[in-house]
Every structure is written in C-alpha cells, then in structure tokens.
Amino acid sequence: MSVGRRVGDHLGGDMMTIDFDDGAADRLVAVASEVDLQLVTGGFSRRSAAEQAMMEFSGSYADRFGDAASAEATDRLTLAAALGHLADAVRTVKAEAGRERERLADLAAWRGREQDRQRAAADQFLGGLGSAVAPFLDPQPSSVVIRPTPISASFSASDRPRTAGGSSAGTSSADPDRLRAFTASARSSDRGFADGAARLRNAWTVFRTNCGWADVSRSSLFAGFDRYLQENAADADWIDRIANAFERAGSGHALSDAIIDIAAAEEIPSQFQGLLAPGVDPSRAAALWAGLDLGTAEDNELAALPTDVLAVLGNLEGIPYWARHVANQQVLDDRIERGNLDPVEDRALRSIRASLGDGRFLISMTADVPPLAAISLGDLDTATNVTWAVPGMTSSSERMEGWVQAAQNIKDEQRIVAGGEDRAVIAWMGYDAPPAPPNLGVFNEEAAQAGAPKLAASIRGLDAARAGDMPRTNVLAHSYGTTTASLGLTQAGVHVDNFVSIASAGIPQSIPTADEIQASHVYAGQARDTLVGFPGFGDQYAYIGRDFSVPYRLDPTNASFGAETFGADGAVVDTPAGPQALRGVKDHGVWTEHHEGYLDVGTESLRNVALATTGNGDRVSPAR
Known part of the structure; x- marks a missing residue:
C-alpha cells in the first residue's frame, strides 16, 4: 500500500482521499513515548547529583540552586506528561483516520452497487423484464465526515532566577567540586534529552508532511522543549561560574551574595x-x-x-x-x-611577582607586553604621605625588582629623616620609557607626552579615592622620568605638594620655569657632569639628554628655572646622632654595585630626596 494509504472512489470523476500515513503516526507515537520515559527516568541521576551538591551548599545561592533544581524537575515532568498526551492524541487520530477510511471505502462500494442497480433498472425498463434488487435491502452508509480530534502539543519552560539579589551582609558557601559533579551529571543527561528532542522534531516533521488530514491546534511543545534545554544549559553554566568563584576564593571560604551576584552572572x-x-x-x-x-x-x-x-x-x-x-x-x-x-612577558610578570611581599601592593598592571605596572610600598588607603617614584630611560617591568628596591630605599630614608609616619612610596612603572641609545627616543618627548597623562591619571585617582582625607603628595622623578613627570604635573586637575627631580634628562621648553609645574615646591638635584666612558666620577648621561635633545631641554638646577636645588656630590650633615658623612653620586643610575647611585643608601642625594618628600625641604643640604 502507498505511504498515504489513500482510499477513494470514482463517482463523477472525483477522487475521495484521506491524507494520513499510519507509519508516520506510529513513528511519532513511538518517539514521543521513548522521550517521555527518558525524561522521567533521566531525572533520577540529576536529582541525586543535586542532592550531593546541596550537602555543603548553604545561604541564598543554595536556596536559588534548590529553586532551579525544583523548577527543572517540574518542567521535565510537565514536558514528559505533554509528550504522553501527544502520543495519546496521535493514537486517537490514527484510530479516527481508520474509521474514516472504512467509512469512505463503504460509501465508495455502496455507490458502485447503486450504479449497478440503476443500470439494471434501466435495462429492465427497456426490456420489460423483472424488477431489480430493492434499494432498502442495501442502505447507504453514513455520509457524515469523521473529523479528527485536534492535536494539542503544548509546553512552555519556566524562567529560573539565578541571582540572590544580595548584599555583602548575606553570604553563601559551597564545595566547588560537588557543584562541578552536578554540572557534569546535568550536562550528560541533557545531551541525551537533546538527542531525544532532535528525534522527536524529525518524527513530528514527517508526521506533519504525511498526515495532512490531522488537525494540529497547537505545537508549542517543540519550542518549549528547546527552551527547557536552554534553561538547563544556562543553569549548568551558572553553577560552573559559582564553582569558579569559590575555587578562586580558596577552600572553605564563604562569599558575600553581592560578590556572587557579579561572579555568577551571565552578563x-x-x-x-x-x-x-x-x-x-x-x-x-x-x-x-x-x-x-x-x-x-x-x-x-x-x-x-x-x-x-x-x-x-x-x-x-x-x-x-x-x-x-x-x-x-x-x-x-x-x-x-x-x-x-612571550619571554618578555614571562620575565616581567615574574619580576613583578618577586617584587611583592608584606606591605607591598600591586596597584596597577596592564595587559601590555611587558605590562605597565605600579607597586605601592605602603597602604595607599591610609598613608598620610605618598610619593610617586617615576623612573627614566631603559626602565621596564622586566626589571621591576630594581625600581622597587629604589623605592624601598626612599621609604626607609623617609623614616630615618622624618620618623615613623604612615607613608607609601609608589614604584611607578606606568609608562613606556625610551631605551638607551643608539635608539633616539630619549632625545625627543614622544614617550614623555604619552606617559604624562598616565601619571596625571594616577594622581587624580588618589584624589578621588582619598577625597576628604588627602595625604601629602610628592613626585620623585629620575632621568627621563623628570621629562615625563613635569609634563604630567601640568595636566588639568593635578597638583602635588612636592616635585623632586634628580639626574634630569631635561624639562621640556613648554615648561620654562618651576612656576609652571603644579606643585607647591619644586626641588632639583644633580651630580657633577662627567664624560661618557669614565665611570666613577659623576653623572655621565643627564647632560647629554638635556643638551642633545631636539628641541633641547631645560636643566632644572639652573637658577633661571627657579627650583630649590640640593646637593648630590657628597657632604657631611648634622643628624640627631651627630655629624654624618654622606657619599656623593658617581653614576647616572639610581643604584650601583659601589652604592654611589642617586637612590643608594648612604648618599647625599637619597637623604635630600627623603627630606624633600616628607615636607622637610628646608633641611636639604645645598648644591655646591
């Protein structure tokens, strides 16, 4: 028999048919019944996994998880019931199609016999023979069309809230391993459900194509099934994000609901x-x-x-x-x-990590290679005195430890000259400094122009974070860092108490005097100039940066600039413990193996930097 099992007669040339394929109907009933059973039995493992996850899950998010698990179970059983109803409805329509076929076949046969009787009656009338079979002995079958019961395949999945709407006052705790065991089990069952959904949709498509006689009033079940699977997937992803949050927080920690609201959100x-x-x-x-x-x-x-x-x-x-x-x-x-x-990134990140420790805070780190970074030695949220230390030529986070040590020297010296105040010194590697010659970057202002807004932003950030409780602020800059910092201190909305320049590679001509720098006091220190290639006699590079730049840059120690100058070539100074001999600077660097750099312990330069950055600028030793 053909796929449609079409039945008909040829009365008057018309074709009476019914478009209904029993095989397609049987296939749909079979698949719907199979997926119905799969949904019911598949819930056992899911419920067990949920119960295991709940064993160490507490707080608002445990309640939300329980709500989600309950909603899933309700949806799943409702969907299974809808599939059972679909199978029953298709069976009913298949039976109705059978009865309609039988009625049509009976009616077609009767019409054939009726035609025969009418022809026999005509022949008898013409031939004068006996009468035909009486019609009342062969009554006409029903001419009332059997209409199929409408098939309603409907289901809609429920929404599942996934936030506790909490605050830091509410907390939740969980075992991330148990949560991950749940998501693994849930995803496994969902893969089976998704396969069943695909088979069901295919069987439905074949049924609709080959059973046009059936009347479908609603078919939201299939979109609802998809939505159910989407909600399940969203639940698994949500629980994974919660597990990630607890893993990152460390074993045994409870988390505030406010934090989990952010960590667990899809967006x-x-x-x-x-x-x-x-x-x-x-x-x-x-x-x-x-x-x-x-x-x-x-x-x-x-x-x-x-x-x-x-x-x-x-x-x-x-x-x-x-x-x-x-x-x-x-x-x-x-x-x-x-x-x-990348090897450069690896070196930089490991140098940054090695620079951290007790009382040190990584307050910025970009995604660049190498990253720009800043480490505060001291708590910026409470410090009453804050100093930015801005490095010069060749500085990079690949060598973060060296600049952090220089910053530590400053902080230690500040304590020596001004007591144990709560201070912070920021080792600010926050701009791309130019490399050493033969690269010509140090002889122009491009790097400084790019770095200045970043330093200004850092200063404004402290203003905002400590609004109403602003500490004394200082900027100490070395070499090309003085070029960058001086530009940064001319930016809008920026002001510090003290700006200190050492070994300056030159102040841009756009800043003709110290008055243009937005600082209450401007200090400058410079060791004696010496020729390149003759180390151990003085600063061999600073004057080259100033005099050979294009355009040339200004020396902040010149009287015409107007800065308060201090000595760096060595001196004997009075201290509470008596006279102290301080070494002179014999190199352009901030520290050397012979401890004769600008920020080496025991140098006149370091002591004067510490005095100037603690509000004791009146005590610096004079330049000679």
Missing part, C-alpha cells in the same frame, strides 16, 4: 557595568564603588570575580587600593599559570 550586572565602562571618571568610579556594598568584602571574596572583571578593577582609578591589589594579584597569578607566555 555583568547593570549596577556594575557603569564601574567597568571605558573612561569612567575617578570620582564617578569612587561613587559607584561606594554604592555596590563591597566596602566590607574580604580579599578572597574579590578574587572570586571573573578575570576580565578583575583586570579592569585592578587599573580603575578612584576605587580603594586594597581592591586593586587583590584584583591585580589574581590576574598576575592567572597570567603566569596560563603558561606559553
């Missing part, structure tokens, strides 16, 4: 998006942070946030520096552990 929550928007103003960032209820979050909690969020927070001017440090520390570890790094 960054709207209240957090403004904070991460490109170019957000530091004051705006400070205000947004204050409104996020994260002020009491612990270090491990903040580390639970996704890496891409942490990468932004770590460099976001205006938010607390403890938060930036936690974010950057996590990103640093992630980058190193990722492996397969």
Whole structure:
C-alpha cells in the first residue's frame, strides 16, 4: 500500500482521499513515548547529583540552586506528561483516520452497487423484464465526515532566577567540586534529552508532511522543549561560574551574595557595568564603588570575580587600593599559570611577582607586553604621605625588582629623616620609557607626552579615592622620568605638594620655569657632569639628554628655572646622632654595585630626596 494509504472512489470523476500515513503516526507515537520515559527516568541521576551538591551548599545561592533544581524537575515532568498526551492524541487520530477510511471505502462500494442497480433498472425498463434488487435491502452508509480530534502539543519552560539579589551582609558557601559533579551529571543527561528532542522534531516533521488530514491546534511543545534545554544549559553554566568563584576564593571560604551576584552572572550586572565602562571618571568610579556594598568584602571574596572583571578593577582609578591589589594579584597569578607566555612577558610578570611581599601592593598592571605596572610600598588607603617614584630611560617591568628596591630605599630614608609616619612610596612603572641609545627616543618627548597623562591619571585617582582625607603628595622623578613627570604635573586637575627631580634628562621648553609645574615646591638635584666612558666620577648621561635633545631641554638646577636645588656630590650633615658623612653620586643610575647611585643608601642625594618628600625641604643640604 502507498505511504498515504489513500482510499477513494470514482463517482463523477472525483477522487475521495484521506491524507494520513499510519507509519508516520506510529513513528511519532513511538518517539514521543521513548522521550517521555527518558525524561522521567533521566531525572533520577540529576536529582541525586543535586542532592550531593546541596550537602555543603548553604545561604541564598543554595536556596536559588534548590529553586532551579525544583523548577527543572517540574518542567521535565510537565514536558514528559505533554509528550504522553501527544502520543495519546496521535493514537486517537490514527484510530479516527481508520474509521474514516472504512467509512469512505463503504460509501465508495455502496455507490458502485447503486450504479449497478440503476443500470439494471434501466435495462429492465427497456426490456420489460423483472424488477431489480430493492434499494432498502442495501442502505447507504453514513455520509457524515469523521473529523479528527485536534492535536494539542503544548509546553512552555519556566524562567529560573539565578541571582540572590544580595548584599555583602548575606553570604553563601559551597564545595566547588560537588557543584562541578552536578554540572557534569546535568550536562550528560541533557545531551541525551537533546538527542531525544532532535528525534522527536524529525518524527513530528514527517508526521506533519504525511498526515495532512490531522488537525494540529497547537505545537508549542517543540519550542518549549528547546527552551527547557536552554534553561538547563544556562543553569549548568551558572553553577560552573559559582564553582569558579569559590575555587578562586580558596577552600572553605564563604562569599558575600553581592560578590556572587557579579561572579555568577551571565552578563555583568547593570549596577556594575557603569564601574567597568571605558573612561569612567575617578570620582564617578569612587561613587559607584561606594554604592555596590563591597566596602566590607574580604580579599578572597574579590578574587572570586571573573578575570576580565578583575583586570579592569585592578587599573580603575578612584576605587580603594586594597581592591586593586587583590584584583591585580589574581590576574598576575592567572597570567603566569596560563603558561606559553612571550619571554618578555614571562620575565616581567615574574619580576613583578618577586617584587611583592608584606606591605607591598600591586596597584596597577596592564595587559601590555611587558605590562605597565605600579607597586605601592605602603597602604595607599591610609598613608598620610605618598610619593610617586617615576623612573627614566631603559626602565621596564622586566626589571621591576630594581625600581622597587629604589623605592624601598626612599621609604626607609623617609623614616630615618622624618620618623615613623604612615607613608607609601609608589614604584611607578606606568609608562613606556625610551631605551638607551643608539635608539633616539630619549632625545625627543614622544614617550614623555604619552606617559604624562598616565601619571596625571594616577594622581587624580588618589584624589578621588582619598577625597576628604588627602595625604601629602610628592613626585620623585629620575632621568627621563623628570621629562615625563613635569609634563604630567601640568595636566588639568593635578597638583602635588612636592616635585623632586634628580639626574634630569631635561624639562621640556613648554615648561620654562618651576612656576609652571603644579606643585607647591619644586626641588632639583644633580651630580657633577662627567664624560661618557669614565665611570666613577659623576653623572655621565643627564647632560647629554638635556643638551642633545631636539628641541633641547631645560636643566632644572639652573637658577633661571627657579627650583630649590640640593646637593648630590657628597657632604657631611648634622643628624640627631651627630655629624654624618654622606657619599656623593658617581653614576647616572639610581643604584650601583659601589652604592654611589642617586637612590643608594648612604648618599647625599637619597637623604635630600627623603627630606624633600616628607615636607622637610628646608633641611636639604645645598648644591655646591
């Protein structure tokens, strides 16, 4: 018999048919029944995995997980029931199609006999023979068409909330391994459900193509099945993100719901998006942070946030520096552990990591290779005296340890000359410094022009983060760093208490005097000039940077510039412990193996830097 099992008669040339393929109907019933059973039995392992996950899951997010698991179970059983109803409806329509075929066949046969009777009656009338069979002995079958019962294949999946809507006051805790076991089990069962959904959709398509006689009133079941699977996948991804958060926070830690709301969201929550928007103003960032209820979050909690969020927070001017440090520390570890790094990046990241320790904070680190970075020696959230240390030519985070040690020397000397005040010194490797000649970058201002806004942004960031509680601020710059820093201190909205220049490679001509620099006091120190190739006699490079630049740059120690100058060639100074002999600087660098660099311990230069950056500029030893 043909696929359609078409039945008909030829009365008057018309073809009476029914478009219904029993085989297609049987296939749909079989698949719907199979998937129905699969959904019911597949829930056993899913429920067991959910129960295991809940064993060490507590707090608002445990409640949300329980709600999601309950919603999934309800949806799954509702979907299974809908498939059972679909199978029953198709069976009913198949039976109705059989009865309609039988009625049509009976009617066609009767019409054939009726035609025969009519022909016999005509022949008898013409031939005068006996009568034909009486019609009442062969009544006409029903002419009432059997209509199929409408098939309603309907189902819609429920929405599942995936946020606790919490604050830092509410907390949740979980075992990430148990959560991952749940998602593995859930995804496994979902793969089986997805295969069943595909088979069901194919059987439905064949049924609709070959069973046009059937009346389908609703068919939302298939879109609903897809939505159910999408919700399941979203649940698994959501739980994975929660597991990631707890893994990053470390074993045994509870997390605030406010942190998990961000870490577990598929998209960054709207209240957090403004904070991460490109170019957000530091004051705006400070205000947004204050409104996020994260002020009491612990270090491990903040580390639970996704890496891409942490990468932004770590460099976001205006938010607390403890938060930036936690974010950057996590990103640093992630980058190193990722492996397969460019050798330059690897050296820089490992140098940055080696520079950290107690009382040291990674307050910025970019994604560049090598990264730009800044390490604060001291707590910027509480310090009453803050000094930016801006390096010069050849500086790079590949050698972060050397500049951090120089910053440590400054901080230690500040304590010696001014007591144990809460201070911070920032080893600011925050711009791309020019390399040494024969590269000619040191002889122009391109690197300084690019770096100046970055330094200015860092200073504005402290203004915003410490608004109403601003510490004394200082900028100490060395070599080409003085070119960069002086430009930075002419930017809008920037002011510091003291700017200190040592070994200057020159101040741009656009800054003709110290009065143009936005600092209450401007200091400059310079060791005696000496020829290149004759080390151990003085500074062999600073004057070359000034005099051979295009255009030439200004010497901040010249009287015409107007800075307060101090000595760097060695002196005997009075201290509370008595006279102290201080070594002179014999090199352009900040430290040397003979301890005769500008920031080496025991030098006149370091002592004067410490005095100038603690508000004791009146005590510096004079230049000679």
